[in-house]
Amino acid sequence: MRAFFILAMIASFYTVSAPAETVTSSIVVQPKQSKNDASYQYYIDLVRLVLRETQTQYGNAELVEAESSYTQSRAFIALKTNRLDLYWAGTNKQREQEFRAIRMPLMGGLLGVRVPVIRAVKYQMFLQIGTSGQLKVLTACQGDQWPDSDILQENGYRVERVTQFALMYSMLKQGRCDYFPRGITEVYAELEGEDKEDLIAFDKVLLSYPFPMYFFVNKENSALAERLEQGLLSLISQGKLKKFMQQHPVTKNIFPLEKYSNSKMFSLINSSLPESTPIADESLWLQIKTSRD
Structure with a gap:
């Protein structure tokens, strides 16, 4: 009996003293929306990098x-009901009121720089675009529940709202819209996919509005929020996030950013941007310098 007691005490000591690295928790995230969702792997790899960065402490x-894919509105419902632990999306005032946003742009703020994806046969037509007014008479395909659609319409652009991500490229190919504005950080990887041979990224014209992509968590999940904040801050302060972007297959083709210096950039207003957005913190944002409309 004495020997058993000693063994139990030893086991108890090692259980209490075990390093944090032995603790494993699960974080439920969204599955890939479709085969066209090339940027999905970027965010998955970034989350894993953040988790490794904070592994010693957490x-x-x-x-x-998750077992099923979600539209943006349903994904936020799943986050609120704890069917998702983590969701990444562009921010707006309502989302930051209802959820805890990790206010560090996951792509250096470049999500708000949009490249029109067009049919190759329309290349010469788009070459004639010199002002935002000329682009506004054309129709953009955009997500029905994406804040981008509201931003575009607020600034006078025509938008064909589409519910499913995969349908947007299909509608573009069918000529049901003239262009599909995609984030400059995601467009090149997407166009490497199947059935994109007749589509091109027309990066001689860019749309730009302040629209950071954030990690969102349930407001009650403070432990995960703090871990994500600390991990991202560490990556940014060490220059690791920019290096990650420069090397990741999804985003590496946008560098060097100087190659867009001759592009025409149309600036848009985003009135749904929360006042708390850390626009003044230059360490968080990457800049593309071009001629502007």
Whole structure:
């Protein structure tokens, strides 16, 4: 009996003293929306990088994909009801009121720089565009629930709202819209996919509005929020996030940013941008300098 007691005490000591690295938790994230969702892997790899960056303090964590895919509105409902632990999306006032936003742009703020994806046969037509007014008479395909659609319409652009991501490229190919504005950080990877041979990224014209992509968590999940904040801050302060972008297959083709210096950039207003957005913190944002309309 004495020997058993000693063994139990030893086991108890090692259980209490075990390093944080042995603790494994699960973080439920969204699955890939479709085969066209090339940027999905970027965010998955970034989350894993953040988790490794904070592993010593918070322990191991693994990502688990939810069983079903969500539209943006349903994904936020899933986040509120704890069917998702983490969701990444462009921010707006309502989202930051209802959820905890990790206010560090995941792509250096470049999500708000949009490249028109067009049919190759329309290349010469788009070459004639010199003002935002000329682009506004054309129709953009855009997500029905994306804040981008509201931003475009607020600034006088015509928008064909589409519910499913995969349908947007299909509608563009069918000529049901003239262009599909995609984030400059995601467009090149998407166009490497199947059935995109007749589409091109017309990066001689860019649309730009302040629209950071953030991680969002349930307001009650403070532990995960703090981990994400600390991990991202560490990556940014060490220059690791920019290096990650320069090397990742999804985003590496946008560099060097100087290659867009001769592009025409049309600036848009985003009135749904929360006042708390850290626009003044230059360490968080990457800049593309072009001629502007």
